[in-house]
Amino acid sequence: MRKQEQELDWRVGGPQGSGVDTAAGIFARACAIGGLYLFGRREYFSNIKGRHSYYDVRVSHRVVTSHRDTVDLLTTFEAESLIRHALAVVPSGAIIYNANDADVALDRIVFLDSRLREDLTTYLAERDLPPTTAGLLEDAHRRNVLTYAVPYAEISSALAEKLGIPKATASRTLNTVAVAISTALLDYDPQYLVKALEKIFSGRERIINMNIEAVNLAYQFVHAEFDTHEFGFRLTPEKTSERRLLINGHQAVAMGKLAGGMSFQSYYPISPATDESVFLEAHPTFPSRTEGRGLTVVVQTEDELSALAMASGAALTGARSATATSGPGFSLMAEGLGWAGMNEVPVVITLYQRGGPSTGMPTRSEQGDLLFAIFGGHGESPRIVIASGDLMEAFYDAAQAFNYAERYQMPVIHLVDKAMTSMMQVVPVFDLESIKLDRGERYTPTSDQDNGRSPRFAITESGISPRPFLGQPGGKYWMTGVEHTEYGRVTEDPVIREQMMEKRARKLELALREIPPEEKIRIYGYPGSPFTIMSWGSNKGGILDALERLHEDGITARLIQVRLLWPFPVDVIQPQLEQADPLVVVESNYSGQFAALLRQNTGRAADYLVVKYSGRPMSGQALYQAFKAIHKGTSPSRVVLRNPYE
Amino acid sequence: MRKQEQELDWRVGGPQGSGVDTAAGIFARACAIGGLYLFGRREYFSNIKGRHSYYDVRVSHRVVTSHRDTVDLLTTFEAESLIRHALAVVPSGAIIYNANDADVALDRIVFLDSRLREDLTTYLAERDLPPTTAGLLEDAHRRNVLTYAVPYAEISSALAEKLGIPKATASRTLNTVAVAISTALLDYDPQYLVKALEKIFSGRERIINMNIEAVNLAYQFVHAEFDTHEFGFRLTPEKTSERRLLINGHQAVAMGKLAGGMSFQSYYPISPATDESVFLEAHPTFPSRTEGRGLTVVVQTEDELSALAMASGAALTGARSATATSGPGFSLMAEGLGWAGMNEVPVVITLYQRGGPSTGMPTRSEQGDLLFAIFGGHGESPRIVIASGDLMEAFYDAAQAFNYAERYQMPVIHLVDKAMTSMMQVVPVFDLESIKLDRGERYTPTSDQDNGRSPRFAITESGISPRPFLGQPGGKYWMTGVEHTEYGRVTEDPVIREQMMEKRARKLELALREIPPEEKIRIYGYPGSPFTIMSWGSNKGGILDALERLHEDGITARLIQVRLLWPFPVDVIQPQLEQADPLVVVESNYSGQFAALLRQNTGRAADYLVVKYSGRPMSGQALYQAFKAIHKGTSPSRVVLRNPYE
Amino acid sequence: MTVTAQAKSRITAKDYRTEYPIDWCPGCGDYGILNALQQALARLGIPPHKTAIFGGIGCSGKTPYHLNAYGIHTLHGRVLPYATGAKLANPELTVVAISGDGDGLAIGAGHFVNSGRRNVNLTYILHNNEVYGLTKGQAAPTLPLGMKTRSQPEPNIQSQVHSLLLAFASGFTWIGRGYAYNVRQLIDLIQQAITHPGLAYLEVLQPCPTYNDLHTREWFAERVYSLQDEGYDPLVPEDADEAYVEAKTCQYLEKAFEWNERIPTGVFLQNLSVPSFEARIANRTPIYKTLPPARRIIADETGHTATDLSEIFDELAMT
Amino acid sequence: MTVTAQAKSRITAKDYRTEYPIDWCPGCGDYGILNALQQALARLGIPPHKTAIFGGIGCSGKTPYHLNAYGIHTLHGRVLPYATGAKLANPELTVVAISGDGDGLAIGAGHFVNSGRRNVNLTYILHNNEVYGLTKGQAAPTLPLGMKTRSQPEPNIQSQVHSLLLAFASGFTWIGRGYAYNVRQLIDLIQQAITHPGLAYLEVLQPCPTYNDLHTREWFAERVYSLQDEGYDPLVPEDADEAYVEAKTCQYLEKAFEWNERIPTGVFLQNLSVPSFEARIANRTPIYKTLPPARRIIADETGHTATDLSEIFDELAMT
Numbered sequence A, B: 001m002r003k004q005e006q007e008l009d010w011r012v013g014g015p016q017g018s019g020v021d022t023a024a025g026i027f028a029r030a031c032a033i034g035g036l037y038l039f040g041r042r043e044y045f046s047n048i049k050g051r052h053s054y055y056d057v058r059v060s061h062r063v064v065t066s067h068r069d070t071v072d073l074l075t076t077f078e079a080e081s082l083i084r085h086a087l088a089v090v091p092s093g094a095i096i097y098n099a100n101d102a103d104v105a106l107d108r109i110v111f112l113d114s115r116l117r118e119d120l121t122t123y124l125a126e127r128d129l130p131p132t133t134a135g136l137l138e139d140a141h142r143r144n145v146l147t148y149a150v151p152y153a154e155i156s157s158a159l160a161e162k163l164g165i166p167k168a169t170a171s172r173t174l175n176t177v178a179v180a181i182s183t184a185l186l187d188y189d190p191q192y193l194v195k196a197l198e199k200i201f202s203g204r205e206r207i208i209n210m211n212i213e214a215v216n217l218a219y220q221f222v223h224a225e226f227d228t229h230e231f232g233f234r235l236t237p238e239k240t241s242e243r244r245l246l247i248n249g250h251q252a253v254a255m256g257k258l259a260g261g262m263s264f265q266s267y268y269p270i271s272p273a274t275d276e277s278v279f280l281e282a283h284p285t286f287p288s289r290t291e292g293r294g295l296t297v298v299v300q301t302e303d304e305l306s307a308l309a310m311a312s313g314a315a316l317t318g319a320r321s322a323t324a325t326s327g328p329g330f331s332l333m334a335e336g337l338g339w340a341g342m343n344e345v346p347v348v349i350t351l352y353q354r355g356g357p358s359t360g361m362p363t364r365s366e367q368g369d370l371l372f373a374i375f376g377g378h379g380e381s382p383r384i385v386i387a388s389g390d391l392m393e394a395f396y397d398a399a400q401a402f403n404y405a406e407r408y409q410m411p412v413i414h415l416v417d418k419a420m421t422s423m424m425q426v427v428p429v430f431d432l433e434s435i436k437l438d439r440g441e442r443y444t445p446t447s448d449q450d451n452g453r454s455p456r457f458a459i460t461e462s463g464i465s466p467r468p469f470l471g472q473p474g475g476k477y478w479m480t481g482v483e484h485t486e487y488g489r490v491t492e493d494p495v496i497r498e499q500m501m502e503k504r505a506r507k508l509e510l511a512l513r514e515i516p517p518e519e520k521i522r523i524y525g526y527p528g529s530p531f532t533i534m535s536w537g538s539n540k541g542g543i544l545d546a547l548e549r550l551h552e553d554g555i556t557a558r559l560i561q562v563r564l565l566w567p568f569p570v571d572v573i574q575p576q577l578e579q580a581d582p583l584v585v586v587e588s589n590y591s592g593q594f595a596a597l598l599r600q601n602t603g604r605a606a607d608y609l610v611v612k613y614s615g616r617p618m619s620g621q622a623l624y625q626a627f628k629a630i631h632k633g634t635s636p637s638r639v640v641l642r643n644p645y646e
Numbered sequence C, D: 001m002t003v004t005a006q007a008k009s010r011i012t013a014k015d016y017r018t019e020y021p022i023d024w025c026p027g028c029g030d031y032g033i034l035n036a037l038q039q040a041l042a043r044l045g046i047p048p049h050k051t052a053i054f055g056g057i058g059c060s061g062k063t064p065y066h067l068n069a070y071g072i073h074t075l076h077g078r079v080l081p082y083a084t085g086a087k088l089a090n091p092e093l094t095v096v097a098i099s100g101d102g103d104g105l106a107i108g109a110g111h112f113v114n115s116g117r118r119n120v121n122l123t124y125i126l127h128n129n130e131v132y133g134l135t136k137g138q139a140a141p142t143l144p145l146g147m148k149t150r151s152q153p154e155p156n157i158q159s160q161v162h163s164l165l166l167a168f169a170s171g172f173t174w175i176g177r178g179y180a181y182n183v184r185q186l187i188d189l190i191q192q193a194i195t196h197p198g199l200a201y202l203e204v205l206q207p208c209p210t211y212n213d214l215h216t217r218e219w220f221a222e223r224v225y226s227l228q229d230e231g232y233d234p235l236v237p238e239d240a241d242e243a244y245v246e247a248k249t250c251q252y253l254e255k256a257f258e259w260n261e262r263i264p265t266g267v268f269l270q271n272l273s274v275p276s277f278e279a280r281i282a283n284r285t286p287i288y289k290t291l292p293p294a295r296r297i298i299a300d301e302t303g304h305t306a307t308d309l310s311e312i313f314d315e316l317a318m319t
């Protein structure tokens, strides 16, 4: 790690389908097993094979909560990654590249976006360098970046020879070799790599052994060929007795759902939501503290119209039930959302926001669905919208969503995003003890007379009507998306209509009264500071990073993270606004949707709006710069964070 | 007409499918042909046969723009209508009822909502009257309402005898008889009825003659049996040389679309939008001022997903293309809306708002889809949202919508509602001369080389990229809902992404700059008055009525009618706000969606919010009361207009 | 569906009736279907609270209001997914889904096709009246090309979807056709459809006297006949081999295409060779049989989650 | 589609190619289909600017990017409605719609079925790879029950939809099947499909080497054969009588069901007895032939509307 800062920004890139994920997985696990904290971030194209993807792993001895735009150690094995990322490497950082790629023309990289090619060509031309990898490497030298050429093919050959296996087989360890070159340069004990390999390829002995051999060869190569002292970063393990998990966002949500008692999930495949359902499918049963095992039925439906309908149908039976989707799928759920609101169905929708609108940028991130989640669907239908800021929250919120759904009998939309689902973090093992389930008001028939009917939509002061489960004796009801009476029968009576609209609205008021303040907003940094940053969702990590750096500069600021987005927690937000000066809203979309929502509900406009809409998450670095300028008074009121090299 | 006020509120009610529509149509036409102005309003259940429906026709010598909650002359031929509406009749007004229904118990009316039955029973009990039609008639007498018992069966028999036709056939004139009894009581020349019958049953001589005979018998009956002088209202024709149409909302929109050059419409049946498409289907071709005849292809699709997709596909070819739907259908269009925004497709969506959420109240009115129209669909996708306030506007706006769509190359949502589509009004014939078509920037290839490709999404200062039509030589392009380059190719480049988001957003800014102020807002009443009412859509008529009555009381007020809802015309609205005191927002929904939008965009919250969400439109009367109380300072800040008898 | 003999004896059609007024038009075929459904459920002895009737949107979709069971009026076109969710979460329920032909074959056609792939043990009744009743008589996907009913200004410009063929192509394992005015047969068909251990498709020819003046009660009366009366055997047994299935298929298709002169009703197909979705789930995860989603015990007495994630934590733990 | 002999002679497959890199996996069946499509369009002599290729969402849906024609990448499942709108508004266009099997038979199944009812003169090519390629290998509706590809954790729990049968039940008037690696045959099939005056359904067996390790190039190679090579005649002539249609139907179904041992490819059905939607419109309103929606002259030289509403005003005028 950077000796001064006790941390390292490592990046690996390569074509989709070539195992970059695996490489990052090995590296991250090796770090985590070594007792280190880390923050991982993945960028990839909407493509199966061939296009570029890369992984950032930021490793530290302390908790880290966002990525950086800069790289300390760049690991590549083909030319495109070298070209795309060379400029991101900091002085005294290093680049590992394939010896064969020392002089590849930018023109030869078919999938290089022409805008990027032109920019790089200009950059190099301005420095009298050719538009080739050679030019970039020379530029790196000039910027005091170290470069290490690795003859991957030779290492593969050596491996093939040593193990008596075909070269093609041996070359499948390319990723492992690349990672091992990195860790060798960082002087990291190879045993952690070995443990990581054993975890990843668990059960597949031959593969493990081959990869371990590859690690050995890589270490030998580095020690033989490179002067590792020249490179100033080191990775040193740390002892810990704490039990920690290495997870990403969809795993956090999936586990949260299981902990929250979910037993039914329907979904239609869509990036980046699919992974959650696939994880659930892979864990259909699990132990239970009460009896036997728990079961989740996961159904792949024909579309998202069906997914929400099916989850709603299941929810009527008392099963805690959910669906997970992304923007396009959520658009198709608009009608079903209204039905669930109208029929007071406790169903959870996990919405993995991605770049929009339309098909947009399926594998990039955005916080573009906030106002749609709140106002989506014709007419006025109640819902609760919550947003998690990090993986710990994602877990607990996923569980909590079902409590809200059942207590307030309405759909709950849990907002996460692509950045969060593909984010990787080391977290302490989740505390299941802390999770309580609130099933809301259940209907108990006055007699268990089979032929009794229940006033499913009884008009009450709280707005909540005790709920029977489908199949419950004495609980029979009607239910309809049409305006209805207490017994669920269609009505067009103007008075009943009014009462029902009011009853449904009262539930939102109740939720606003009951939900504790810390579930509504959380305040970080200096609560008393006027310098107020307000944000929601996955920007949290970057902002916390930036707050720390501001603090190092002697600037105090606070983050108000809004977690309950609807009903809008005006009760806890309004009192915070007076002190806010300046009020800076940060979000990952074009128009500033949260800022609009804030003004709509409090009248207060943001003084500064910091946005990013390139489809990539905000780094703590970039936010720090933005806040710094705001603090200095040199910032325009609308700040767009841009990074042309992501 | 009420002698003092030169106007009459006439109501006819009866079971769905029994011809109440026809009755109202005859009456309204008879009035319109007589040179009178009128305002019609229809209320009916979501049902084919048997449930109650009624029609209000307010007739006047001046233009009238809303209904009243009270009735001067109630025409009924069965007990349910008598029961539902007796209380609405004003002192010195009259009730016409079937002699057979003089003593029917409320309990016997199967479709009477139990809430209403209970309320009426209580009302009668408090007055020591029985829960029967007899009780209601007695109450009418006490309230100085005249009642006329008509032996409909006898009149039918007489008719059958006279014409030598079966009684069943003769009884089909029931509606005509009921109307004729009314007009006879009003001393209206039967020739207008005859003309109306000829228009309605045009070409069907036998039916016309039978109905004319029925009219004669009804007039004879009234003159023989009733003292018509006792009833103080009169209907007197007025000469006019102006050419006037009797239309309702869907006809206005359909004609506007034709005038706007539409040649393709797709739709899926849904109340209350279907009527527009049916009207278009019935008029597939029409004369053209340039050559031959014009043609509209109307396609009934399998659902609304398909309807918007098909209209968008057609729009690519240069055909002006639209779809018409209501809330549930619009919910299904959320994804397609984003696609059209992303691909800059000029497509028009006419959204007939109805009671929501979910299936809601299919045949009742609401302004519940405003925020959804603006923020609907995942991600941030441009669109223009306009709302018409009356039938004249509905016509011109329907035409104008295509101009906006093509000029700014984005979907245009034209908001109307159920109240407006079923509203009936006498209007001067539309001025086609005033309609200019703006086709926006067209793409001209530099050469007519077939193999040329066009930069369909060229980044320009205005945001607008010249548009080729599908099939145009030299114009070939790609197009995708994925973020794309100028040539429409998928890209994930962060810089291009930013530029495209900015380009699309610039078009909205351009629209805001270019659209003339009077298309954005219109100000009625006293422009200088601080008492400011702000509203949108079909409430306009009621508010104008109320303004007049306020004026009679010496209270000056102004209406700011917002017609362009998105992009929000903050430029013209903000300057109006300073003077506004109090600021009263009026809308037909629960939450005050426009008020939210206003605050979101200007920071200004409404001082008073006047809403109605029973599914029925606001009357000028009710609004007048509400404004009066606000003016007096006795009003709460949230006012809900309620009428339990609609 | 488990029915005890005792329960059977207790339940009558009256238990399934409600007192509320019905707002279908006089003479509508929907009355007969409702009547048959009430009787069939009663005869099967299913306690009303264990029955969930799902309806689409349309005249037909109002059916659930007239049964004293759990009655869920869903969205236009979506009745099958709602019904599927409920049934899978609580397989003890008897689930009947009801929709119109517009509901099922236009806006709902995607679910129709894909429900066939799942073969969930529920009964789907489609009211074929060839029109969109509740929106005032537009052509439904079942109306043949070129036909013009009273309510249409022009002859139908779209061709017909053949629903029996579609059901077959989609994989429904029980396929039958009833006629709204032959209540006796309909009761029997509904009983069989409910009893069938898989997805049953029952098309009912349902005259709409208000809008459809082509295929009226009179028109049908002289054409409908019962397949079973003529000895047609719809059964594909559990262990049927390929040749058997093929033979049955041909027989099926021949009858499915029959129309105009003579219109077959009755059971066209009863295929026991395809396992239900519930059986497939239970095969993967046997616990489904005893603790399906609706029965999962999710919290202990103190309200704390009953979920134990230790197995997953083991996978993900690094230290 | 009108093609002049002169135009025909000028256009080659090169005119339809683009220079952009393609990001399908190596060995993907999509390449063959793309190649065949470029050649078929060229051979038909259709000028590229008169061609509009619509794609769904999926690996297959990216096809339009690799043709130098108008290329419209639509929404997942909606390719047919978009294509239909364009074709109906401008019948001079040659319209080809392309989608995956998930796109066409899961989320798009409703449009699949209802497009059959319209018989618009366009060509629909469905890439059957039995998986959801672009979302990483989940089962598509074409994957048989119980099969487990490399990418699935468990055997497929849903049954297969039989797409040829579905196309038939839906009313497609031309039905064919090609094989992605038999480009020569595919060119011919696409030409026929485009030339057919109605809605053509061409299913292409498209191996996905990345996710589908069951039905691979090798698996297919020894099974596919050409119907036409064996003398199968798919034609139902314009004036065919009922008996003829019935006989053809049986033949069709027999071949449609054939699978496993031998897999038929080629033209299964070419039904000329059903008029296209365009013909039906023109029949109602003959002006459609000369002034279809895209050609309607809507304004005069001064930009004023060309619409004359006098006929409608006459209906509605009261004074």
Ligand SMILES: Cc1ncc(C[n+]2csc(CCOP(=O)(O)OP(=O)(O)O)c2C)c(N)n1
Pocket (backbone or CB within 6 Å): B268, B269, B270, B271, B304, B328, B329, B332, B359, C057, C058, C059, C060, C061, C076, C099, C100, C101, C102, C103, C104, C127, C129, C131, C132, C133, C134, C135, C140
């Ligand atoms: C999304 C949506 N689109 C349209 C409608 C309007 N709608 C209500 S019922 C109906 C059709 C009814 O026809 P069918 O399904 O055949 O049922 P039937 O009335 O004939 O029994 C339609 C289109 C709706 N409720 N929801």
Ligand SMILES: Cc1ncc(C[n+]2csc(CCOP(=O)(O)OP(=O)(O)O)c2C)c(N)n1
Pocket (backbone or CB within 6 Å): A268, A269, A270, A271, A304, A328, A329, A332, A359, D057, D058, D059, D060, D061, D076, D099, D100, D101, D102, D103, D104, D127, D129, D131, D132, D133, D134, D135, D140
């Ligand atoms: C509404 C919506 N839901 C889900 C997706 C995600 N998605 C993209 S491609 C795809 C499936 C692709 O499978 P298929 O249609 O078979 O095409 P293939 O990739 O196999 O060619 C899905 C589900 C989407 N784009 N839109």
Ligand code: SF4
Pocket (backbone or CB within 6 Å): B048, B049, C023, C024, C025, C027, C028, C029, C030, C059, C060, C129, C133, C134, C207, C208, C209, C210, C211
């Ligand atoms: S419209 Fe037709 S289907 Fe609907 S209730 Fe009336 S008769 Fe029955």
Ligand code: SF4
Pocket (backbone or CB within 6 Å): A048, A049, D023, D024, D025, D027, D028, D029, D030, D059, D060, D129, D133, D134, D207, D208, D209, D210, D211
């Ligand atoms: S995933 Fe399959 S279908 Fe998609 S490009 Fe790769 S091989 Fe082709």
Ligand SMILES: [Mg+2]
Pocket (backbone or CB within 6 Å): C058, C100, C101, C102, C127, C128, C129, C130, C131, C132, C133, C140
């Ligand atoms: Mg129907």
Ligand SMILES: [Mg+2]
Pocket (backbone or CB within 6 Å): D058, D100, D101, D102, D127, D128, D129, D130, D131, D132, D133, D140
């Ligand atoms: Mg596929």
